[in-house]
Amino acid sequence: MSKKPRKKLVKRIKIDVDKCNGCRACEVICSSFHAVPRYSSANPARSRIRVIRDPLADIYVPVYAGEYAAAQCAGRNEYTIDGKRYEECSFCRASCPSRPLFKEADSGLPLKCDMCESDPTLEQPKCVEWCLAQALVYEEREEEVVGEEEAAPDEVELGLEALAAKHGWQTLLDTVTRLTKRG
Ligand code: SF4
Numbered sequence: 151m152s153k154k155p156r157k158k159l160v161k162r163i164k165i166d167v168d169k170c171n172g173c174r175a176c177e178v179i180c181s182s183f184h185a186v187p188r189y190s191s192a193n194p195a196r197s198r199i200r201v202i203r204d205p206l207a208d209i210y211v212p213v214y215a216g217e218y219a220a221a222q223c224a225g226r227n228e229y230t231i232d233g234k235r236y237e238e239c240s241f242c243r244a245s246c247p248s249r250p251l252f253k254e255a256d257s258g259l260p261l262k263c264d265m266c267e268s269d270p271t272l273e274q275p276k277c278v279e280w281c282l283a284q285a286l287v288y289e290e291r292e293e294e295v296v297g298e299e300e301a302a303p304d305e306v307e308l309g310l311e312a313l314a315a316k317h318g319w320q321t322l323l324d325t326v327t328r329l330t331k332r333g
């Protein structure tokens with residue numbers, strides 16, 4: 151008898167750069183939603199989405215905080231948009247040692263977009279809800295789980311070890327405790 155394929159829910163935010171007007175409402179609400187207690191402050195520096203802005207060229211690019219990287223990567227990307235060159239690493243999603251982006255201000259711990267995981271579950275992530283220009287569009291779809299993904303718990307453990315090596319277990323525990331005590 152063939153095994154029924156396992157499914158997982160994949161959440162995705164589609165970014166339409168042409169619609170983004172650089173208002174930064176997404177940064178404000180993300181930082182406020184993740185403040186402790188919730189909505190107690192708004193500080194874009196703590197946001198898990200940052201908008202790379204070039205008002206003179208009318209270019210605005212929302213970038214979501216992605217994976218933590220313990221070391222700088224060896225390669226670099228260079229972007230030219232409408233004839234303007236952007237700094238290497240400008241549009242990278244990683245929280246890495248080469249720049250201050252996507253790091254918690256107090257502890258230096260990395261920030262990562264968690265799709266506004268909360269209980270009860272939100273209908274859509276906060277940044278999408280607050281983006282009146284509709285530059286951010288939320289989508290959900292089911293995908294089959296393939297063999298490789300069974301190894302996910304190990305990846306989580308490795309990530310924690312790398313973080314602890316850099317920041318120390320106590321800082322890590324203090325931060326997790328603080329982040330889980332939501333008012
Ligand atoms: S809220 Fe929407 S339009 Fe405003 S900066 Fe963010 S992505 Fe761009």
Ligand code: SF4
Pocket residue numbers: 179180181183197198199214215262263264265266275276277278
């Ligand atoms: S989905 Fe939620 S956590 Fe991710 S950037 Fe948007 S508001 Fe922040």
